[in-house]
Amino acid sequence: MLKAENLHATLDKEIYLDDVSFTVEPGRIYVVMGRTGAGKTSLMRAVAGLLTLDSGQLSFDGEPMTDTPVWKRDIAMVYQQFINYPNKTVRGNIEFPLRKAGMKGDELRNRVDTYLHKVGLTEFADRKPGQLSGGQQQRVAMARSLARHSRILMLDEPLMNLDFKLREQLREEFLSLFAGENQSVTLYATTEIGEAMMLGYELMVMHEGRVLQSGPPSEVFERPKNLQVAQIVNDPPMSVLRARVEDGDIILASGLRLPRPSHLSGLGEGTYDFGIRAMDLVPTGADGLAESTTISFVEVSGSETVLYLSAEAGDLVVMIEGIHDYRAGDTLRVALRSERFFAFDPSGDLLFAPAVEVR
Known part of the structure; x- marks a missing residue:
């Protein structure tokens, strides 16, 4: 030893x-x-x-x-x-x-x-x-x-x-x-x-x-x-959004309100940093609980496409299986799955993590 x-x-x-x-x-x-x-x-x-x-x-x-x-x-x-x-x-x-x-x-x-x-x-x-x-x-x-x-x-x-x-x-x-x-x-x-x-x-x-x-x-x-x-330990890097918890919802800087999932029920009202992995962000063309973003950079890595996005709520990184024809400057709506959020206190320490998901 x-x-x-x-x-x-x-x-x-x-x-x-x-x-x-x-x-x-x-x-x-x-x-x-x-x-x-x-x-x-x-x-x-x-x-x-x-x-x-x-x-x-x-x-x-x-x-x-x-x-x-x-x-x-x-x-x-x-x-x-x-x-x-x-x-x-x-x-x-x-x-x-x-x-x-x-x-x-x-x-x-x-x-x-x-x-x-x-x-x-x-x-x-x-x-x-x-x-x-x-x-x-x-x-x-x-x-x-x-x-x-x-x-x-x-x-x-x-x-x-x-x-x-x-x-x-x-x-x-x-x-x-x-x-x-x-x-x-x-x-x-x-x-x-x-x-x-x-x-x-x-x-x-x-x-x-x-x-x-x-x-x-x-x-x-x-x-x-x-x-x-x-x-x-995340590659591509985890996206981190600062948001506040209020009236049972998570409210992003853009004003988008997301439901607070069960694993974050212990969070009191206040401001926190919420992390989400690139593979847990979902591009969507539908209306609903999605953030409007602009593509800053596109990276094709092996059999995956990685999108670096800017949004009013903060910068996001999305990873999608397969090769896709996205271009810098395109707009894209991205669904934010709050059930996959990690919650960190203002000093950066982990407070709550999502349940382990079989991928």
Whole structure:
């Protein structure tokens, strides 16, 4: 078990880690999620001994490791970039750290063969990395790290530089790679909530060097601690509208009155921030409880269309399945499903979340 207590690290007066604490057990994937610059890589560098701590303690199975030299920490890392030895074959890349550790003979050959098979590179064993695709090169790096059976395995956004289709494929393969025999303490950094939901046993959301919330991915996604977490774990970003509760209704800045749903019955009269996810906003041509908007920007993402809208009530982001011919400047009415509202107090803390909906 890896335990971090109150880690604090600065460099040239810039805070890299700010009072970070966590516990990671072996055999499961713990996902560290945050935007670029959130502190994910700094956290991994601190665990590896590559970032000097100003204060705080690291331990493994109760043994202090804060002052343990890098080479004694028994850590394997996989990075965004495909870091392989270009002059060695695929087999040679996987063998190299094992030979350095003294492994040889049948044990070495069997270990390498096992991981060549696991990552689907058996037939490429005698090729050099430069003869492989980007996805195959990342598999080599993954196999080399997994084959070491290190006590700590860290993966720093390993799929970031791959195309969308390949990322999806490798995510699924990761689950089988880690199933069963992986007994390492595993930290996996990502900016993507889809990756976190698919791979993570536990999710740590980071921002500006701090851990904002930890817990099972589904719990963090469905009950974000505050607006900051809600924005980080939603892609496209959650729309946030300031509105007042009055006479049992939710009244938007545009004057549109929405019924207050049962999960918000505990809200007293006053002003709140209401968040709603992009997939819960519905374009409509019909009259009724809908907000009139103007399209500012259209983004086609995979098989979905994302619309960025401006309205009197506030800015909205809508995600619709399929490819649609919307244009910037078009007007669009959007139905606001108040039963899907998250309610936050003026300081941004979550007050109420909608019931979990099977999508």
